[in-house]
Amino acid sequence: MEGRRGAMRDYDVVVIGAGLGGLASAAFLAKEGKKVLLLERHYVPGGYATSFLRGRFEFEVSLHELSGLGDEDNPGPVWRLLEEVGVARRVEFLAIPEFYRCVLPDADVVIPVGRESFEESLCRAFPDDAEGIREFTEVMFRFAQEALRANRVGMKMVMEHQEEFPTLFACFGKSLSEVMNPLIKNPAARTALGVICGYYCNPPSLLSFLTYALGTVSYLRFGPRHVKGKSQALSQAFMDAIEDMGGEVWLRNGARRILVEGDRVRGVVAQDGTEILCPVVVSNANPYLTCLELLGRENTPAWYLRRLGAWSGGASTVNLYMGLDCDYRELGLAHHETFYSEGYDLDANWMKMRRGETLEPSDIAVTAYNAVDPDFSPPGTSSLVCTFIAYAEPWMRIPPERYAETKDRVARRTLQLAERVAPGLSDHLEVLEVATPLTNIRYSRNVGGSIIGFDETFAGTGMVRMPAEGPVRGLYFSGAWVNIGGGYEPSLYSGYLTARRVLEDLEKGGPLSEDMERLRKSLEKQV
Numbered sequence: 001m002e003g004r005r006g007a008m009r010d011y012d013v014v015v016i017g018a019g020l021g022g023l024a025s026a027a028f029l030a031k032e033g034k035k036v037l038l039l040e041r042h043y044v045p046g047g048y049a050t051s052f053l054r055g056r057f058e059f060e061v062s063l064h065e066l067s068g069l070g071d072e073d074n075p076g077p078v079w080r081l082l083e084e085v086g087v088a089r090r091v092e093f094l095a096i097p098e099f100y101r102c103v104l105p106d107a108d109v110v111i112p113v114g115r116e117s118f119e120e121s122l123c124r125a126f127p128d129d130a131e132g133i134r135e136f137t138e139v140m141f142r143f144a145q146e147a148l149r150a151n152r153v154g155m156k157m158v159m160e161h162q163e164e165f166p167t168l169f170a171c172f173g174k175s176l177s178e179v180m181n182p183l184i185k186n187p188a189a190r191t192a193l194g195v196i197c198g199y200y201c202n203p204p205s206l207l208s209f210l211t212y213a214l215g216t217v218s219y220l221r222f223g224p225r226h227v228k229g230k231s232q233a234l235s236q237a238f239m240d241a242i243e244d245m246g247g248e249v250w251l252r253n254g255a256r257r258i259l260v261e262g263d264r265v266r267g268v269v270a271q272d273g274t275e276i277l278c279p280v281v282v283s284n285a286n287p288y289l290t291c292l293e294l295l296g297r298e299n300t301p302a303w304y305l306r307r308l309g310a311w312s313g314g315a316s317t318v319n320l321y322m323g324l325d326c327d328y329r330e331l332g333l334a335h336h337e338t339f340y341s342e343g344y345d346l347d348a349n350w351m352k353m354r355r356g357e358t359l360e361p362s363d364i365a366v367t368a369y370n371a372v373d374p375d376f377s378p379p380g381t382s383s384l385v386c387t388f389i390a391y392a393e394p395w396m397r398i399p400p401e402r403y404a405e406t407k408d409r410v411a412r413r414t415l416q417l418a419e420r421v422a423p424g425l426s427d428h429l430e431v432l433e434v435a436t437p438l439t440n441i442r443y444s445r446n447v448g449g450s451i452i453g454f455d456e457t458f459a460g461t462g463m464v465r466m467p468a469e470g471p472v473r474g475l476y477f478s479g480a481w482v483n484i485g486g487g488y489e490p491s492l493y494s495g496y497l498t499a500r501r502v503l504e505d506l507e508k509g510g511p512l513s514e515d516m517e518r519l520r521k522s523l524e525k526q527v
C-alpha cells in the first residue's frame with residue numbers, strides 16, 4: 001500500500017525495514033494487537049531474504065540452508081516462532097537431505113544430518129582422527145546444550161552452579177581452532193569441519209566456538225531446509241500474515257527521518273513525506289544508518305556513537321548467480337551444497353581476502369538448488385550459485401572504471417574453482433550475474449555489505465552483542481545487528497526478542513530513565 005504524502009497517521013509502532021528481523025518484529029507486535037506500520041524502501045519485502053529475475057531464471061539471493069526449523073514432528077525454534085505468528089503453514093519447506101559435501105585436494109566427504117551420521121561419516125573419511133572426531137562431536141553437542149540452558153536460566157544461576165556447566169566454562173571464549181585443533185590432527189579433517197565457517201562469516205581461528213557449535217548443532221538436529229518459492233516466499237508469507245493480523249505494510253516507501261522530542265521518539269517521516277506519529281520505532285535498518293541518517297547525529301548521544309565506532313561490520317559475500325542450460329547432474333553434482341577448497345589453510349586464505357591482498361577466492365560454496373527443488377528453474381535447466389566470503393573495503397578501493405573488469409576477473413577465477421566440482425560448467429552458462437559486497441551495500445544499505453551485522457568475533461565470546469534498545473527512548477533495533485546476531489535463524493529470533501522487549505516496556509510505561517542509564521553504562525563498559 002502506498003503512504004499518503006503529508007498525512008498525519010497514528011500507530012503504536014512503526015517498523016523500519018522489512019528484512020527478516022523487521023518482519024518478525026512487526027508480526028509479533030501485530031499479533032499482540034498493536035497497531036503496526038512496516039516501512040520498506042524496496043518494492044518487495046525480505047531484505048536479503050529475496051529473489052531476483054534474470055532471463056528465464058529466478059535466483060535465490062541469499063538462502064543456502066535454513067537452520068533451526070525442523071518440522072511439525074520435530075519442531076525447532078524457528079518452526080515454533082513461525083507457528084506463533086501464523087507463517088509456518090503458509091510456506092512449504094523443503095528438507096535438504098545432507099548438511100554438505102566437502103571436496104578437498106585429497107578428500108571428498110559428504111557430511112550428513114544427525115549427530116551419529118555426522119560423526120560416522122567423518123570417522124570413516126579420517127580414520128586416524130576417529131577418536132578426536134568423536135570427542136569433538138561430544139564437546140560440541142554438550143557445549144551447545146549447556147549454552148542453551150544457560151540462556152534459559154540466566155547468568156546468575158550459571159555462576160552459582162558452575163559445576164553443572166563444565167563444558168561451557170571449559171570452552172567459553174575460545175575459537176573453533178582452539179577447541180578443534182588439539183583433538184583433530186589431520187588438516188583435511190579440520191578443513192572438512194571448518195569449511196562451514198563461511199556460514200558464520202569467520203575463519204576457524206577467529207570464529208567463536210559458541211557460534212560454530214550453536215549453528216552446527218542446530219543444522220544437525222533439525223536438518224537444513226530450503227523454501228519452495230525461494231526465500232521470497234517466506235518473506236511474502238510474513239507480509240501476508242502481518243496484514244491479516246491488522247498491520248500495514250508500505251513498500252517502496254522507506255523511512256526518511258525519525259522524529260524525536262527531548263529524549264523520546266515522536267514519529268517517523270516516510271520517504272514520500274508522510275508524517276507518522278508513534279511512541280515506538282523498531283529499526284531493522286542497521287544502527288549506523290539509523291543513527292546517522294534517520295535519527296541524526298545531533299540526536300544520538302555520544303556514548304552510543306562511541307559504541308558504534310568501537311565495533312565493525314561483519315563479512316560480506318561475492319556471488320555468481322548462474323542459469324545453466326542443462327541438468328546440474330550432467331556436471332557431476334549430486335548435492336545441494338558443495339564446498340570446495342584448494343588447500344587446508346582456511347585462515348590464511350581468509351586473511352588475504354580481509355587485508356585486500358587478493359579478491360580471488362581459494363575456497364567456495366557451490367549451491368545446486370534443483371537438488372532439493374526440481375522446479376527451482378525452468379525444465380531442462382538448473383540454477384547454481386557460487387559464493388565466497390569477501391570484505392567491502394578492497395572492493396571500495398577499485399576505481400569505478402575498473403570495477404566491471406575486476407568483477408569479470410574474479411568471476412573467471414571462481415568459475416575455475418567451480419569447474420573442479422562441476423567440470424564443463426562454463427560451457428552451459430546461459431545467464432551469469434555477479435554480485436559483490438558493493439551490491440550487498442546498495443541493496444541492503446548494510447555497512448560493508450555485512451550479511452551478519454556486527455563482526456561475530458567481538459571479544460572472542462560471540463556473546464557480547466548489541467542490545468535491542470536504541471539510544472533514545474522508544475527506539476529499538478531488530479535483525480542481524482542486535483540481540484543474537486546474523487543469519488536467518490538469529491535474525492528471525494532477534495525480531496521476536498525485540499518485539500518482546502517493546503511489549504514489556506510498553507506495559508510498564510518505559511523505558512524509564514533508569515533503564516536508559518543502565519544501557520549507557522553497559523555500552524560504555526563494552527567500549
Ligand SMILES: Cc1cc2nc3c(=O)[nH]c(=O)nc-3n(C[C@H](O)[C@H](O)[C@H](O)COP(=O)(O)OP(=O)(O)OC[C@H]3O[C@@H](n4cnc5c(N)ncnc54)[C@H](O)[C@@H]3O)c2cc1C
Nearest residue numbers: 017019020021047048062064065254255285479480487488
Ligand atoms: C549471499 C548471502 C547468503 C546468505 N546465506 C545464508 C544462509 O544460507 N543461511 C542463513 O541463515 N543466513 C544466510 N545469509 C544471512 C541472512 O540472509 C541475513 O543475516 C539476514 O537475512 C539479515 O536479516 P536482517 O533482519 O538483519 O535484515 P536485512 O536483510 O539486512 O534487511 C534490512 C532491510 O532494511 C531495509 N532498509 C534499510 N534502510 C531503510 C529505510 N531507511 N527505510 C526502510 N527500509 C530500510 C532494507 O531495504 C532491507 O530490506 C546470507 C546472506 C547473503 C547476503
